[in-house]
Amino acid sequence: MNFKKFLLPVALLAAFSFALAGCDGGSGSNQAKEIKIGATAGPHAEVVEAVAKEAKKQNLNIKVVEFSDYITPDKALASGDIDLVSYQHKPFMENFNKQNKTNLVAIGNTILMRMGIYSDKIKDIKDLPEGGIVAIPNDPTNGGRGLALLQRAGVIKLKDGVGFKATPADVVDNPKHLQFKELEAAQLPRSLTDVDAAVITMNYVMSAGLDVKKQGIFLEPKDEPLAVMILAVDGKNKDNPTYKKVADIFHSDGVKQFIAEKYKGTIVPAE
Template sequence: MKKNKKVSQWLFGAALVLGLTGCGQKDEAVLKVGATVGPHAQVVEAVAREAEKQGLKVEVIEFSDYITPNAALADGSLDLNSYQHLPFLQTYNANNGSHLISLGESILMRMGLYSQTYHKLAELPDHARIAIPNDPTNGGRGLLLLADANLITLKPDVGHKATLSDIVENPKQLEIIEIEAAQLPRSLEDVDAAAITMNYMMSSGLDPKELGLYLESKDAALAVMVVAAREEDKDNADYQKFVKLYQSQPVRDFIQQTFNGTIEPAFQ
């Protein structure tokens, strides 16, 4: 009987420990959100602070490239990510057989043409070396920016899928070089100008207003960033709560106060 009593006590103690451990795990559940370094991560950190006030714990995981955050989201390492526009997300899905979706708009992150050598667009000389991103979507976006600035002409209706072979007029005979997006700010020392998204300009400590030659329109579809999730999680209540907080007034105020117009809320 004493032996049975000891076994019963041990089983009760084990069950109690397991029960407490299970409760602890539930209480410590964390929403993992990926973002690229710089403004994207800063804004998600602001959302995380708002979320914690409402009992939703958010861990911000930073990345230094455009591909890994989607790979991590697709394989379940992340719950959400916030760093890209919808065409980039769709291109990633098409190239990787993934099913990632947008849960809502986040911030307006415009691309610009920047230079450490010249101060006006008209100053760019013939045969100037211009760097653009080397990923398909943002490379096309860079070419659209050059076309909008009247530096080149592209084939009609190619949109963000434009490639170097779609250039039909290049009156200044610009030499257009494709470079990894994260390396573009550093390339400014070696090229005459570069097409760089705002997050990489700011995360590199460069002043967009000081170095800017030409800025993408606020109406450009590729300037609107989204919060992405896996398709099967579209109805997840915590994920929807996160997006709602992302689009809240406190986060809008943070964006406006922190970035002073260089980055703006994309949500209405």
């Protein structure tokens, strides 16, 4: 065999392969690895887009992956299809872990989406009239959350231990004899012309264009677990320094400014 003829093609092939490797922009050292963050369409995805813009300044390349439901993002995170998710509160994530035997972990807070009590007739929760009508969501989770908020506001008292599972039947003290009108959550903003107050989740406050400062008379506290949205990661990556940088960017001046200008108080940064 003529070894010189054999070695020449091998050498050329090696040189060609090396050249290809040098031209591979996706794996080159000058381009940051793509970080995929799952978020539901709307405010969550919009905030992550703002985070992605700020991240570029730190040579972090973020891709926003939008979802239209509340289960698929966590499943995609658990399976490794995406790196982070930003759309849920901690109790939701913990319930997902329990139901699916996964180990998703919160590595930071993102935004606050607080439930609130709104009114077109009064300016202070203390001014609710005797026998006033208060509209609350008719679904079990948000209905109980609304009653718990009314208790926190000091206008009713619930049976001990019912928490967010409360129903109007669990009201044990009602000094003003308030009447509770259970409505579909989407109808609550429109009900303000007919009731004295309504307990409304922030997504419907936003879609209806309500003014939090003018119509909001009592909001959930900033540390309410159901109001604080989180950035979650698979537990095996909870100490990843790059992901921690992403969590910090949610609290950057640029993102805070975007939230303030875009949502005008309906959504605010979480601490």
